[in-house]
Amino acid sequence: MQDFWRRFKRNRAAVFGLTILMAIVCLALAAPLIYTQSPFRVVSKPFLPPFGEYPLGTDVLGRDVLAGIVHGARISLLIGILATVVAVFTGTLVGGISGYYGGFVDDLLMRITEFFQTIPSFIFAILLVAILAPSIGSIIIAVGVVSWPPIARLVRGEFMTMRNREFVQACLVMGMRDLRVIFQQILPNTISPIIVTGSLMVASAILIESALSFLGLGDPNIHGRGRENPFAHRLVVMRHSRNRHPACRSGY
Amino acid sequence: MLDIQNLTVDLPAGADRKHAVSELSLQLKPSEILCIVGESGSGKSIMARAVMGLLPKPHVRASAGKILFEGEDLLAASPGRMREIRGNRISMIFQEPMTALNPLMTIRDQIEEVIFTHQEMPKEQRFQRMVNILKDVHLPDPERILYSYPHQLSGGQRQRAMIAMALIFEPAVLIADEPTTALDVTTQAQILSLIRDLEKKHNTGVLFITHDFGVVAEIADRVAVMQHGHLVEFGEAKQILNAPRHPYTRSLIAAVPSLTPRAPKPVKTESVVLDVQRLNKTFRSGGGLFGGTSARVVHAVKEVHLSIRRSETLGIVGESGSGKSTVARCIVRLIEPDDGSVHLGDIDLLAKTRRQLRPYRRRVQMVFQDPFASLNPRRKVADLISEGPMVHGLPKNEALDRAYKLLDLVGLDPRAADRYPHEFSGGQRQRIGIARALALEPEILIADEPVSALDVSVQAQILKLLADIRDRLQLSLLFITHDLRVASQVCDSLAVMLNGEIVEYGTTRDIFLNPQHNYTRQLLKAVPGKNWNIPGLEAPP
Numbered sequence: 001m002q003d004f005w006r007r008f009k010r011n012r013a014a015v016f017g018l019t020i021l022m023a024i025v026c027l028a029l030a031a032p033l034i035y036t037q038s039p040f041r042v043v044s045k046p047f048l049p050p051f052g053e054y055p056l057g058t059d060v061l062g063r064d065v066l067a068g069i070v071h072g073a074r075i076s077l078l079i080g081i082l083a084t085v086v087a088v089f090t091g092t093l094v095g096g097i098s099g100y101y102g103g104f105v106d107d108l109l110m111r112i113t114e115f116f117q118t119i120p121s122f123i124f125a126i127l128l129v130a131i132l133a134p135s136i137g138s139i140i141i142a143v144g145v146v147s148w149p150p151i152a153r154l155v156r157g158e159f160m161t162m163r164n165r166e167f168v169q170a171c172l173v174m175g176m177r178d179l180r181v182i183f184q185q186i187l188p189n190t191i192s193p194i195i196v197t198g199s200l201m202v203a204s205a206i207l208i209e210s211a212l213s214f215l216g217l218g219d220p221n222i223h224g225r226g227r228e229n230p231f232a233h234r235l236v237v238m239r240h241s242r243n244r245h246p247a248c249r250s251g252y
Numbered sequence: 253m254l255d256i257q258n259l260t261v262d263l264p265a266g267a268d269r270k271h272a273v274s275e276l277s278l279q280l281k282p283s284e285i286l287c288i289v290g291e292s293g294s295g296k297s298i299m300a301r302a303v304m305g306l307l308p309k310p311h312v313r314a315s316a317g318k319i320l321f322e323g324e325d326l327l328a329a330s331p332g333r334m335r336e337i338r339g340n341r342i343s344m345i346f347q348e349p350m351t352a353l354n355p356l357m358t359i360r361d362q363i364e365e366v367i368f369t370h371q372e373m374p375k376e377q378r379f380q381r382m383v384n385i386l387k388d389v390h391l392p393d394p395e396r397i398l399y400s401y402p403h404q405l406s407g408g409q410r411q412r413a414m415i416a417m418a419l420i421f422e423p424a425v426l427i428a429d430e431p432t433t434a435l436d437v438t439t440q441a442q443i444l445s446l447i448r449d450l451e452k453k454h455n456t457g458v459l460f461i462t463h464d465f466g467v468v469a470e471i472a473d474r475v476a477v478m479q480h481g482h483l484v485e486f487g488e489a490k491q492i493l494n495a496p497r498h499p500y501t502r503s504l505i506a507a508v509p510s511l512t513p514r515a516p517k518p519v520k521t522e523s524v525v526l527d528v529q530r531l532n533k534t535f536r537s538g539g540g541l542f543g544g545t546s547a548r549v550v551h552a553v554k555e556v557h558l559s560i561r562r563s564e565t566l567g568i569v570g571e572s573g574s575g576k577s578t579v580a581r582c583i584v585r586l587i588e589p590d591d592g593s594v595h596l597g598d599i600d601l602l603a604k605t606r607r608q609l610r611p612y613r614r615r616v617q618m619v620f621q622d623p624f625a626s627l628n629p630r631r632k633v634a635d636l637i638s639e640g641p642m643v644h645g646l647p648k649n650e651a652l653d654r655a656y657k658l659l660d661l662v663g664l665d666p667r668a669a670d671r672y673p674h675e676f677s678g679g680q681r682q683r684i685g686i687a688r689a690l691a692l693e694p695e696i697l698i699a700d701e702p703v704s705a706l707d708v709s710v711q712a713q714i715l716k717l718l719a720d721i722r723d724r725l726q727l728s729l730l731f732i733t734h735d736l737r738v739a740s741q742v743c744d745s746l747a748v749m750l751n752g753e754i755v756e757y758g759t760t761r762d763i764f765l766n767p768q769h770n771y772t773r774q775l776l777k778a779v780p781g782k783n784w785n786i787p788g789l790e791a792p793p
Contacts, residue, residue: 166626170688173584174640175613188630 028073075219079139080206086144087205088198091151092187098152099159100182110156113149121146125208129217136219139212143205151197158190253457254280254303254342254425259317261298261307261481272298272312274481280425285451285458287468287489289504290478291707296461299478300427302327303459304344305334322424340370343418347430349410353402359413360398366417385416388453390446408439412446419450426451427459432467436571437734441778444471463708465508466737469493469781477501494787507712509737510786511779513760516744522562525728526583526616526696531556531592533575533582552578553589554752560696565722565729567743567760569736569775575752576732580698583730584618585609596696614644614692621701623681627673633659633684634669640691651691658687662717679710683717690721697722698730703738715742736779740764748772 008014042062043054050057056065098109116124125142132138162168163186171181212218261273273295280286288296301307302314305326319326321342326334338344346352354362363382367373373381386394389412402410411431418426428447432440448471451458462468468475472489477500485498496502533553553575560566568576582589585601594601596615604612617640620626627636637658638651646654656666662683673681682702689697699718703711715738722729733739739746739760746763748756748771756769767773776782 166620166622167628169581169586170618170620170626170685171628171639172586173613173616173618174643174692175610176639176643180643185628185631189628 024073025077027070028077031070031074034070075136076206076209079136079143079209080202083140083143083147083205083209084198084201086140087147087201088151088194090144091148092155092194094148095152095155095157096159096182096187099156100163100178100186102160102163106156109152113152116145117149122208122211125212126215126217129212134212134217134219139209139217139219142212143208146208147201147205151194151201154193154197155190158193159186162186162189253282253322254459255318255320256299256303257318257320259299259302259319260315261295261302262313262315264311268293269480271315271481273302275317276478276481276483277317278476278483278486280457280459282424282457283451283455284473285448285460285471286474286476287472288459288461288476288478289463289465289468291463291504291709293480294478295481296478297429300344300429300459300461303425303427304338304342305329305331306344336370339366339418339423340421341423342425342427343421343423344427344429345411345414345418345431348434349407349414350402352414353410355402358399358401359405363398363413363417363420366420370421381420382416385420386413388419388450389413389416390442391416406439407435408442411435411439411443415443415446415450419454419456422454422456424455424457425459426456427461429461430463431460433462433464437736437780438571438774438778440467440780444780447471464780465493465505465708466779466781466784469784471780477504493784496787503709505786507709508786509712509715509735509741511737511740511764511782513740513764516759516761517563517565522564524559525562525597526558526560526730527593527595528556528558528579528583529593529595531579531582531594532590533578533587534590551752553582556592556749556752556754558747558754558757560728560730562695562728563722563726565731565742565744567731567733567739567746568749569733569739569746570749571734573751574749576749577700578752579749580618580700580730580732583698584613584616611644614640615694616696616698617689617692617694619682619685619689619697619699619702622705623678623685624705626685627681627688629673631672632669633671633673636673636684637669637688637691640688644692654691655687658690659684661690661721662687677710678706679714682706682714686714686717686721690725694727696728696730698732700732701734702731704733704735711738718742736775748775 040063043064044058044062046058046060046062048054048058048062050065054064054066056069059065059068094109094113098106098113125146128142128145129138132141159182168181168185171185176185209218256276256278259273259276260271263270263272276295276299278286288299290296298307298312303319303321303326307313314327317327321337326337329337353359357365360382363385364378367378367381382398383394386397391397391409391412397405397409397413402413405413415431426447431447432443435443444467447458447460450456460467460471468489474487475485475489475492476483477485477492477498479500485492485496485501492501493505496505531553532555533551535550535552537548537550556575556579558566558568558579568579570576578587581587582592583594583601585606589602592602596612599612601609601612601616631639634652634655637655638648641651641654642648652669655669659666659668664680664683664687668676668680668684673684676684685702702718703714706714718729719742721727729742731739731742733742743760745758746756746760747754748763748769750771756763756767756772763772764776767776
């Protein structure tokens with residue numbers, strides 16, 4: 001462990017990235033402490049400009065914009081991470097079994113994967129959320145369902161390569177059960193590309209969630225990131241101070 | 253003609269030594285074959301690339317010395333001048349013909365590229381010249397070959413095409429970097445005799461790099477031996493091969509296995525432990541959902557019968573594609589054979605389902621060829637060795653105990669148990685692989701080309717280790733190899749395979765002294781250096 005941290009610290013870009021990530025996570029976790037009251041609460045006149053008492057001003061109803069952003073961070077991160085976990089779990093399972101066994105199982109699972117891939121992902125997400133009634137749970141499921149096929153293909157490719165490696169053959173000759181070979185032997189060797197794809201997937205999950213909120217499909221009880229925008233959009237020509245805000249807020 | 257004086261090539265910081273090549277001096281005369289011999293890491297390829305100006309600058313570059321070619325210093329030559337020389341006056345051929353040729357261009361386009369780079373020539377003359385050079389390299393039907401792509405040719409044909417490209421302008425120097433290592437032994441014999449003929453015909457000086465002393469014995473006029481970047485011995489081939497002076501050369505030659513088979517062990521009275529009958533495996537590929545003409549059928553194993561007695565070592569020899577590895581994998585059921593039976597004592601391994609087979613698996617274990625791919629890079633050595641017994645129910649601490657004992661048996665420090673595979677050399681990893689196979693206390697050990705990927709001195713150590721273990725534990729060994737020298741020293745009986753069939757089967761001594769089948773005779777004739785009597789030097793401890 002010590003060794004790992006030493007090597008990690010040597011890579012400046014990694015330390016920089018970790019700092020930013022920790023800052024956002026801390027902000028998200030600290031939200032209820034800083035802004036103890038609900039961000040939906042009306043606090044002042046609407047459309048107050050930024051850099052006053054409220055650092056980012058107030059929105060169309062007089063709600064504190066910064067409170068909204070900070071609370072929104074929690075939701076976005078939560079949904080992003082959970083949706084990615086769902087997608088990675090499903091994708092790895094499908095891809096792993098498909099790549100390891102090959103043959104008919106592989107064909108069947110890949111046709112299912114392709115089915116999910118040929119439906120445009122965002123429209124599919126909208127459909128799922130609409131059918132399941134908007135809530136955090138349904139958004140997580142929807143984002144997970146549209147994101148798992150690329151992971152499945154990736155994992156399948158890795159497993160197909162690993163399956164023929166001699167150390168896997170040695171384990172089979174030893175009499176190891178298939179499940180143990182998959183999880184104990186092959187999976188740890190394929191984890192790097194999964195981690196990379198997974199982290200990029202968190203970002204796209206957050207974007208999908210923002211877009212769903214923007215369309216009004218976010219959880220009505222929670223202040224999601226995109227919630228600000230419907231109203232902002234209409235008023236952009238009316239108030240110049242609005243112009244900067246949409247880009248900043250959904251720019252995570 | 254080519255005079256290398258005090259050449260020193262630097263390596264970047266962090267490499268395992270400072271110089272790839274240190275103060276190397278040698279000379280190549282016209283119309284001679286100079287063999288550079290050394291193990292991997294000795295610097296021989298770097299030296300060849302330095303002559304051609306192909307070093308990966310700026311990290312690896314020549315820092316001192318001169319390379320004089322016909323009076324001109326190549327290290328000081330401008331890039332333009334080097335381009336004029338390469339392909340024209342000095343040519344190079346490489347080890348892997350498939351990667352050295354552009355897969356998207358026909359042979360004709362590639363040879364024409366060489367011509368265009370150096371000379372203007374009208375179309376008719378170009379074509380005629382190409383046909384002539386292909387005839388020179390003994391390629392039948394030159395016109396068809398010219399219009400083929402590399403993947404349509406066999407390994408030997410590709411290598412000849414590459415030699416043709418190198419010789420089209422009749423260079424004064426030909427540098428050959430292990431050109432036959434990736435080829436079968438019969439093809440290798442043809443290419444070696446081709447190089448010898450061409451050298452005589454065109455008066456070329458050949459710098460031939462190899463690690464195989466058999467090849468040296470076959471074609472070299474003079475020999476240079478390299479170790480860790482230094483030239484340790486340089487002289488006439490006859491003198492170095494029969495009376496080497498430097499201790500390193502002596503140890504290398506002592507490690508080369510002799511072609512004279514040793515006396516077979518008296519095993520006729522022992523019981524048969526493994527009996528394989530009528531083994532068949534056919535691979536079908538292509539075809540798709542609707543079948544059709546694109547389906548390809550390969551009869552990898554046809555009606556193979558073999559049997560091994562207790563304490564016996566049976567060798568399977570053959571070239572690549574003969575089916576020997578497929579036979580081994582069918583016996584352990586890594587591949588499911590189409591037909592046949594494998595009797596381990598009374599039990600037919602092929603008749604059992606995979607679940608029923610599990611308890612019997614421990615009686616037949618395998619050692620694999622590639623030491624770098626056969627160990628899981630993410631597991632510690634102790635886990636790798638103890639996994640097998642634990643899968644079969646042994647408690648963890650007993651399994652670890654056994655692992656330590658086995659590390660001792662294969663000659664490794666017990667502290668190795670806490671390390672990861674990447675910290676070990678190829679020979680050490682192969683020892684770990686052997687320890688892993690022995691952890692289950694098998695009756696039969698199948699070794700699939702276990703020493704092919706190792707240097708010759710390490711090879712000798714691993715073979716000695718296998719022999720010791722086999723004798724001590726009374727193991728039966730199924731040894732697969734393409735190297736007849738190794739087979740003659742290790743195996744009691746031999747099965748020679750060609751295209752999936754066993755064409756000859758008998759004791760090693762009988763087969764070597766009195767081969768019956770035509771193919772066996774060809775194989776034995778093709779072994780490089782077969783007429784060289786290896787001097788009886790002491791093997792290193």
